[in-house]
Amino acid sequence: MASQNEPNIIADKSVIEGLDYWRTLPIKQQPQWPNAAAVQNASERLASYPPLVFAGEVDTLRDRLALAAQGKAFLLQGGDCAETFAGATADKIRNRIKTVLQMAVVLTYAAEMPVIKMGRMAGQFAKPRSSDTETRGDITLPAYRGDIVNGYDFTPESREANPERLVQGYNTAVSTLNLIRAFTTGGFADLREVHSWNKGFAKNPANAQYEALANEIDRAIKFMAACGADFDALKTTEFFVSHEALLMDYERPMTRIDSRTGTPYNTSAHFVWIGERTRELDGAHVDFLSRVRNPIGVKLGPTTDIDTVKALIEKLDPNREPGRLTFITRMGAGKIREALPPLLEAVKASDANPLWITDPMHGNGITTPNGYKTRRFDDVMDEVRGFFEAHRQVGTFPGGVHVELTGDDVTECLGGSEQIDEKDLESRYESLCDPRLNHMQSLELAFLVAEELKKA
Numbered sequence: 001m002a003s004q005n006e007p008n009i010i011a012d013k014s015v016i017e018g019l020d021y022w023r024t025l026p027i028k029q030q031p032q033w034p035n036a037a038a039v040q041n042a043s044e045r046l047a048s049y050p051p052l053v054f055a056g057e058v059d060t061l062r063d064r065l066a067l068a069a070q071g072k073a074f075l076l077q078g079g080d081c082a083e084t085f086a087g088a089t090a091d092k093i094r095n096r097i098k099t100v101l102q103m104a105v106v107l108t109y110a111a112e113m114p115v116i117k118m119g120r121m122a123g124q125f126a127k128p129r130s131s132d133t134e135t136r137g138d139i140t141l142p143a144y145r146g147d148i149v150n151g152y153d154f155t156p157e158s159r160e161a162n163p164e165r166l167v168q169g170y171n172t173a174v175s176t177l178n179l180i181r182a183f184t185t186g187g188f189a190d191l192r193e194v195h196s197w198n199k200g201f202a203k204n205p206a207n208a209q210y211e212a213l214a215n216e217i218d219r220a221i222k223f224m225a226a227c228g229a230d231f232d233a234l235k236t237t238e239f240f241v242s243h244e245a246l247l248m249d250y251e252r253p254m255t256r257i258d259s260r261t262g263t264p265y266n267t268s269a270h271f272v273w274i275g276e277r278t279r280e281l282d283g284a285h286v287d288f289l290s291r292v293r294n295p296i297g298v299k300l301g302p303t304t305d306i307d308t309v310k311a312l313i314e315k316l317d318p319n320r321e322p323g324r325l326t327f328i329t330r331m332g333a334g335k336i337r338e339a340l341p342p343l344l345e346a347v348k349a350s351d352a353n354p355l356w357i358t359d360p361m362h363g364n365g366i367t368t369p370n371g372y373k374t375r376r377f378d379d380v381m382d383e384v385r386g387f388f389e390a391h392r393q394v395g396t397f398p399g400g401v402h403v404e405l406t407g408d409d410v411t412e413c414l415g416g417s418e419q420i421d422e423k424d425l426e427s428r429y430e431s432l433c434d435p436r437l438n439h440m441q442s443l444e445l446a447f448l449v450a451e452e453l454k455k456a
């Protein structure tokens with residue numbers, strides 16, 4: 001990647017060897033590939049393809065997250081639970097970006113601080129599962145592990161792990177990211193388009209509230225224009241991509257040595273996180289991600305203890321680098337008010353300064369009598385409130401939200417102003433994994449977060 005004038009720093013041998021140390025450690029949630037040679041071949045091809053993101057962008061994000069950890073910015077991270085290859089269409093990607101941009105405007109206006117926009121996009125293809133297999137009637141097959149591993153259809157052929165999907169995952173991420181870059185730098189994300197991102201019905205309360213806010217922004221922009229202000233900065237917006245770094249046969253070949261610094265960057269995304277199920281201190285995922293320069297997230301569930309949090313900090317952020325480490329708490333609405341404050345206290349009393357964000361989705365899953373995996377919008381909102389309360393109580397900064405959302409009008413989560421009920425889940429439930437907030441519910445959530453942020 002080095003140009004003629006740039007240094008081309010070669011990594012130490014120990015750095016390169018370290019990138020494969022995870023292979024000696026216990027590892028969870030990897031597929032049983034049927035053919036080792038085919039995986040090797042796919043890995044080698046991935047390793048030869050261009051990076052999706054560049055080291056400089058990753059460094060910029062780390063700086064932005066450092067501001068959020070100091071209480072000077074707020075992180076909005078959202079997207080599908082599981083992206084699918086078929087779902088990487090222009091319409092769906094545009095709708096998701098619109099929704100995130102709308103939410104960001106609501107938050108920026110309320111908090112009067114920069115909002116860092118980040119998609120669970122362009123690589124969120126691999127899923128951890130609670131069981132290796134799925135049984136329907138008297139047939140048992142491998143569980144669906146995300147489009148980058150196997151197919152969702154319940155047939156032996158589809159459920160077999162297929163290494164060609166690694167390459168297809170890369171290609172789908174490339175085209176998704178290309179469209180994201182076009183939308184966010186090509187004029188679509190211009191703040192003067194604030195009205196055109198809206199696609200809801202005027203009678204919906206969150207929508208009406210959004211229109212009123214967009215009018216205020218319009219007026220402010222016209223006022224500034226009349227004063228001769230220069231709006232170049234409004235034309236484009238920074239948008240980062242992230243996913244759970246779960247599937248090592250994808251993450252490892254996408255990790256490259258940066259020629260400016262001789263250090264490894266995972267070039268498959270700006271930000272990657274370790275899930276609740278793969279964050280063992282001595283496991284493969286924590287070791288591997290401790291060695292890359294990207295900002296890293298770690299999910300923390302309700303049973304997380306202080307020693308674990310401290311050990312994760314030691315392992316993943318030994319140099320206490322600003323912006324390096326984000327804790328994504330996902331405790332459940334009923335537990336967060338008890339489980340989170342002690343962790344915040346302990347970290348506050350230490351020399352670490354991670355960014356704390358809330359994932360109000362994963363601690364609030366339920367299954368309805370008609371068999372749908374869902375979440376109540378009220379529980380999601382309640383966990384968000386609990387998150388802000390915990391931070392107010394301890395005197396730390398509630399630095400962001402991490403949500404599963406889509407820009408489409410799906411019916412996957414119960415409640416919200418459209419009052420989606422159990423029967424409605426049958427009409428438009430499209431997620432292959434966890435239920436997402438739809439466009440309107442996402443906007444409502446943004447208004448709630450905005451209210452809480454004003455108090456933070």
Ligand code: PEP
Pocket residue numbers: 081128244274275276277299330362434
């Ligand atoms: C997810 O983010 O989709 C996920 C599986 O989360 P967690 O690791 O928190 O369960």
Ligand code: MN
Pocket residue numbers: 081082362404433434
């Ligand atoms: Mn999920």
